Amino acid sequence: MREIMTQSSMPTLVHVARLAGVSENTVSRVVRNKGSIADITRERVLAAIQTLGYVPNRAAGSLASSGSFLVGVLLPSLSNVVFPELLEGIHAALRQTSYQALVGVTDYNEEQEEQILSSLLAWRPVAIITAGFDHTAKTRLMLDSSALRVAEVMDIDGEPIDVAVGLSHRMAGYDTGRFLIGRGYRRIGYVGHDWTTDRRARHRYEGLRQALAEAGTSLVDEALAAGPSSATTGREMLGSLLRRQPNLDAVAFSNDDMATGGFFHCLSAGIAVRERLALFGFNGLEIGQALPLPLSTVRSNRFVIGKTAVERLLEHRVRPEDRIVVDTGYEIVEGATA
Amino acid sequence: MREIMTQSSMPTLVHVARLAGVSENTVSRVVRNKGSIADITRERVLAAIQTLGYVPNRAAGSLASSGSFLVGVLLPSLSNVVFPELLEGIHAALRQTSYQALVGVTDYNEEQEEQILSSLLAWRPVAIITAGFDHTAKTRLMLDSSALRVAEVMDIDGEPIDVAVGLSHRMAGYDTGRFLIGRGYRRIGYVGHDWTTDRRARHRYEGLRQALAEAGTSLVDEALAAGPSSATTGREMLGSLLRRQPNLDAVAFSNDDMATGGFFHCLSAGIAVRERLALFGFNGLEIGQALPLPLSTVRSNRFVIGKTAVERLLEHRVRPEDRIVVDTGYEIVEGATA
DNA sequence: GAATTTTATGTTAGCGCTGAGATCGTGGGT
DNA sequence: ACCCACGATCTCAGCGCTAACATAAAATTC
Numbered sequence: 001m002r003e004i005m006t007q008s009s010m011p012t013l014v015h016v017a018r019l020a021g022v023s024e025n026t027v028s029r030v031v032r033n034k035g036s037i038a039d040i041t042r043e044r045v046l047a048a049i050q051t052l053g054y055v056p057n058r059a060a061g062s063l064a065s066s067g068s069f070l071v072g073v074l075l076p077s078l079s080n081v082v083f084p085e086l087l088e089g090i091h092a093a094l095r096q097t098s099y100q101a102l103v104g105v106t107d108y109n110e111e112q113e114e115q116i117l118s119s120l121l122a123w124r125p126v127a128i129i130t131a132g133f134d135h136t137a138k139t140r141l142m143l144d145s146s147a148l149r150v151a152e153v154m155d156i157d158g159e160p161i162d163v164a165v166g167l168s169h170r171m172a173g174y175d176t177g178r179f180l181i182g183r184g185y186r187r188i189g190y191v192g193h194d195w196t197t198d199r200r201a202r203h204r205y206e207g208l209r210q211a212l213a214e215a216g217t218s219l220v221d222e223a224l225a226a227g228p229s230s231a232t233t234g235r236e237m238l239g240s241l242l243r244r245q246p247n248l249d250a251v252a253f254s255n256d257d258m259a260t261g262g263f264f265h266c267l268s269a270g271i272a273v274r275e276r277l278a279l280f281g282f283n284g285l286e287i288g289q290a291l292p293l294p295l296s297t298v299r300s301n302r303f304v305i306g307k308t309a310v311e312r313l314l315e316h317r318v319r320p321e322d323r324i325v326v327d328t329g330y331e332i333v334e335g336a337t338a
Numbered sequence: 339m340r341e342i343m344t345q346s347s348m349p350t351l352v353h354v355a356r357l358a359g360v361s362e363n364t365v366s367r368v369v370r371n372k373g374s375i376a377d378i379t380r381e382r383v384l385a386a387i388q389t390l391g392y393v394p395n396r397a398a399g400s401l402a403s404s405g406s407f408l409v410g411v412l413l414p415s416l417s418n419v420v421f422p423e424l425l426e427g428i429h430a431a432l433r434q435t436s437y438q439a440l441v442g443v444t445d446y447n448e449e450q451e452e453q454i455l456s457s458l459l460a461w462r463p464v465a466i467i468t469a470g471f472d473h474t475a476k477t478r479l480m481l482d483s484s485a486l487r488v489a490e491v492m493d494i495d496g497e498p499i500d501v502a503v504g505l506s507h508r509m510a511g512y513d514t515g516r517f518l519i520g521r522g523y524r525r526i527g528y529v530g531h532d533w534t535t536d537r538r539a540r541h542r543y544e545g546l547r548q549a550l551a552e553a554g555t556s557l558v559d560e561a562l563a564a565g566p567s568s569a570t571t572g573r574e575m576l577g578s579l580l581r582r583q584p585n586l587d588a589v590a591f592s593n594d595d596m597a598t599g600g601f602f603h604c605l606s607a608g609i610a611v612r613e614r615l616a617l618f619g620f621n622g623l624e625i626g627q628a629l630p631l632p633l634s635t636v637r638s639n640r641f642v643i644g645k646t647a648v649e650r651l652l653e654h655r656v657r658p659e660d661r662i663v664v665d666t667g668y669e670i671v672e673g674a675t676a
Numbered sequence: 677g678a679a680t681t682t683t684a685t686g687t688t689a690g691c692g693c694t695g696a697g698a699t700c701g702t703g704g705g706t
Numbered sequence: 707a708c709c710c711a712c713g714a715t716c717t718c719a720g721c722g723c724t725a726a727c728a729t730a731a732a733a734t735t736c
Contacts, residue, residue: 286568
């Protein structure tokens, strides 16, 4: 292993080829493991690569073969744990391949999404993974009419462009409602966060309402925060909800962060969780299970979603005729708070 | 805005040039905003780009100009919140530029780090950001001897290759010790997680011990978990520590996740936090501040670290003579648990 | 108004790699 | 001995773009 030279003078195929005494193309074939190569040649080439510290130039490869070994990932944010977890799944699946993820963060901003999608597309990825079905017309057009594979993940309550991987948030909300009803709760409230940035939360909310309606009841009251979800927000919002409705017997939260905050409120206010007020979350985060009473919630597996999306995407290089929907499901975690 | 064609037949500079009635090079100059272009020409070109839905091919550009507009990011994991937060800062800083982040996750595995660094290098990024100073000899050699800019972030307790951005974890640990001593605690314990994957936690631990030693005391006992940090782990470890040492008056945790778990243990075990047992964390996570008693901790700003690293890196395209160390500092959060 | 600079554009030669063929032995099959 | 298939290699033309230089017209200078 020799010293690697300055970026501009990094060794290229030519250098390796010369050193190994073969043609450029042979080196290329060795590197890519393609075509038939005599063992002796392969070894000589590999040795030369080693000595020079040759690192293939993917930009050149991509240009020559019009195929990039890149998967574009479009996420609204990284501050909500679910997205890093999704990303972990994506990376885990990618690890076994020679593909790499190129991540763009849209900040829940649709114009930015367009702009970022363009810059991802500039690298000619073979596939794009995007969280959810919310796109501007232009974004959707870019995705829709380009030939690349597209996975819309997290959510399957919509019409996919190509592949959708995730769970039905509406159903998860519905099952939350069924669960609470089944436990005998009737005076149910809801604490949520800003829906404009989290449409999935709204779907869960709608499912919840539907379940309650079918059971002949409905939400007593709800408190919606303006900003994103957080434990602090959940705590405050439960406080104000209970001020208005002191005799609720259960509260469904938009997610576990919020529910954890709600749990803290109960602690501070001396409210016996479950005995006097049941709490229910969504996501199945670790923190919820570490609470003195494990949080009752719905576990959605973000890691699996990311992994599955990559696997499905890389199965075929061209978009198949039929849309694919993979339901990764969810699981009611009974916990001890509801 | 017309339909975008299949990937293979995506419009190129030639198409735009033909439609606009100018040379390829002129289009290129319009796209890159470089050189002088007559307003009328610019408009015609822009219009053509619009009609064709032209997206420049970065691979080709990168190849032709040997400069890629990519920043490689090497992270050990995404499951510890601090890394997504760092990444957010990186993305935020990159947003204003035309650079993009190419992220690799090493899974705390040094061989994987090498392999992933190679694949990042294959795209010829202009800079690499890597968390911490832990590298294999080969990794370090690649980084060291290549011409690209390198930022080692999170940690400044080490000798940087080029730029280091972060805080002294040793000092943060030391100040934790000073703080606890200052508050009058003397029977202090420590609850930590696996150090092999988190050397920074070890530095804090060492700083803590030093502070106690200088005050003429030392840790009464410590409980180290085998795995990564989590609330559950913190909870269990505090339990076992207290079983051995029931009359500690304070416990320092390796981070806020662990401390939060510790808080939950106290809740379950009916231990009055601060009155009977003080708790101290590290990181300043939101969850800690949402607890019924806000957690006493040290706030380290991961977002700022990521942002600063990018800014420093993009200041100059070539590595300057002198190593740069940026101390982003930290802040003791008094909280109510210690 | 000739000389000089500036502005706006065109021309050309690659960047490092891959794909499609071309080439040249070698070993069967008949 | 002849033909053919096959394995192992090479040759060469680009992929889409940009840098460097060349050119032509317009603006400035003296």
